[in-house]
Amino acid sequence: MNSILDIQEEIVSEFEILGDDKESTIFYIMELGNSLDPFPEEERKEENVIKGCQSKVWLAAQFIEGKCHFSADSNTDITKGLISLLIRIYNRRSPEEILGNELTFLQRIGMGNILGSQRSNGLASMIQQMKRYALAFKTKQLSIHGN
Amino acid sequence: MSVDVPSIRRLFPALHQEVNGKPLIYFDNAATTQKPLSVIEAQQAYYEQNNANIHRGAHTLADRATLQFEAVREAIQGFLGAKEAAEIIFTKGTTEGINLVAKTFGKKFITKGDEILISTMEHHSNIVPWQMLCEETGACLKIIPITPEGELIWEEFERLLSPKTKLVSIVHASNALGTINPVKRIIAAAHEAGAKVLLDGAQATSHLEVDVLDLDCDFLAFSAHKLYGPTGLGVLYGKRNLLEQMPPFLGGGEMIREVSFEKTTYNDIPFKFEAGTPSIAEVISFGPALDFIQGLGKKSIMAHEIELLTYATQLLQDIKGITLVGTAAEKVSVLSFTVGGMHPYDVGQLLDAKGIAVRTGHHCTQPLMKRLGIEGTVRASFAVYNTKAEIDVFAEGVAQLARIKNR
Structure with a gap:
């Protein structure tokens, strides 16, 4: 499996191909959303909501055999792509x-410029939430091993 | 008389720019209008030549600033047809104007068991202050329902109106739908029932003839920045006899007559409601904005805007996948719609990529959106400087998005 750094490189070069055209970049992001696995309906509950000003995101996480598994969904196509x-x-x-x-x-793609500050802030809270899950899983793992 | 749009556009520097490589098409005028050069220059001239704190100044600059400041108060009196300039209170905006009335009129005249009447199509700023007041006093908030087209249901209004009604606070023109409410009839009916009326004039005042004496409204609140003027400034009109009976809003400088630690007496209106240093530069630069509107004449402005609205409505209603939201018979130049299968936020962002500025979301009218069963809309709103050519580009952009989504 490629490292996080490798995948970031891949994504950056994919976006580079699109060039400076904002519209086609946004359409591309929207297309990416179609590749998301369907979100488990039982996870579509209030405690899994990350609320932005206009878009809504559901994020659920599981910890299986030492790895974090995320599933997510949004009510807007652009956010889904992100x-x-x-x-x-x-x-x-x-x-x-x-x-x-x-x-x-x-930052390297210039996502803030493409999406504006509101959507970028939403994305930042999404990343934060995923990291929180990772931290919680790590802590849980340590406490289990500690026992 | 028709307006000369190319000449008008030359007065607005912000219109002449590219956004995302495309000529800017600014259709977010219901949120705020662009500013003519005369407004921008008046603000600069104040800071360059006349900057001083107003009233009570013993020096020339203070005197000049005071004269200019008070001249705008008189201009607004004329603009609204008010009896006297003292009935014009400067605020931060419509929101503060409504809150001022809620806090002061509310304190004096609203008690437990009283009723305040608003409508389903109110902006949050004409809902929340009344909810807060009701919570404080034990008064009750009643809501006038609307039709699916976005018009008030008159019979329901009449049914809700009772001797318990102390205040009707109603939007003159809806920011989300464009609906123009029959405010003159509403005011007459409310007065007959013994209630006072506050008009939320945020949207209407830049488009419609608003004569406070003819309408006989008790209060009217609006914001300067939606009338080609500066941000951070609003106007509250109130009838003298009410303003005099109302307690002050904020305490501080300017609003007092005499202060001692034992007892403070308050200044006359309007100063009683203008604690602290006001937005002097903004007030002074609002003068040229009023001149701009009055120079063109509201009738001509409205005629042009309605022509644009009618044209845009025709183009959009023919696009497959587009649903127009708010189809009242009487509207200001607000066109709300949804694109089937697309979130308004995404539509807004894709239009922005084409250089088109619109607003998306619930437009601070969540109860209205809930009533209409939608999450939000895309809203295009037109001002006097917009053109049919811009609407062509906009409609083509919308059609393109609808095609992609509905293919």
Whole structure:
């Protein structure tokens, strides 16, 4: 499996191909959302909601055999596309990998410029929430091993 | 008389720019209008030549600033047809105006068991202050329902109106739907029932003839920045006899007559409601904005905007997948719609990539959106400087998105 850094490189070069055209970049992001696995309906509950000003995100996480498994959904196609990028990077990773790597691809793509500050803030809270899950899983793992 | 749009556009520097490589099409005028050069220059001239704190100044600059400031108060009096300039209170905006009335009129005149009447189509700023007041006093908030087209149901309004009704606080023109409410009839009916009326004029005041004496409203609140003026400034009109009976809003400088630690007496209106240093530069630069509107004439402005609204409505209603939201018979130039299968936020962002600025979301009218069974809309709103050519580009952009989604 490629490292988090490798996948970030992949994503950056994919976006480079699109060039400067904002519209086609946004359409591309929306297309990416189609690759998301269907979100488990039983997880579509209030405690899994990350609320932005306009878009809504559901994020659920599981810890299976030392790896974090994320599933997510949104009510807007652009946000869905963004989530799919995060899941591509973070899914099936150990908590240490998630917590030990900074995400630089958003800045390198210039996502803030493409999406504006509101959507970027939403994305940042999404990343934060995924890292929180990783930290919680790590702590849980340590306490189990400690016993 | 028709307006000369190319000449008007030359007065607005912000319109002449590219956004995302495309010429800017600014259709977010219901949120705020762009500013003519005269407004921008008046603000700069104040800071360059006349900057001083107003009232009570013993020096020339203070005197100049005071004269200019008070001249705008008189201009607003004329603009609204108010009896006297003292009935014009400067605020931060519509929101503060409504809150001022809720806090002061509310304190004096609203008690437990009284009723306040608003409508389903109110902006949050004409809902929340009344909810807060009801919580404080034990008064009750009643809601006038609307039709699916976005019009008030008159019979329901009449049914809700009772001797318990102390205040009707109603939007003149809806920011989310564009609906123009029959405020003159509402005011007459409310007065007959013994209630006072506050008009939320945030949207209507830049488009419609608003004569407070003719309408006979008790209060009217609006914001300067939606009338080609500066941000951070609003106006509250109130009838003298009410303003005089109301307690002050904020305490501080300017609003007092005499202060001692034992007892403070308050200044006359309007100063009683203007504690602290006001937005002097903004007030002074609002003068040229009023000149701009009055120079063109609201009738001509409205005629042009309605022509744009009608044209845009025709183009959009023919696009497969588009649903228009708010189809009242009487509307200001607000066109709300949804694109089937697409979140309004995504539509807004894709239009922005084409250089088109619209607003998306619930437009601070969540109860209205709930009533209409939608999460939000895309809203295009037109001002006097917009053109049919811009609407062509906009409609083509919307059609393209609808095609992609509905293919």
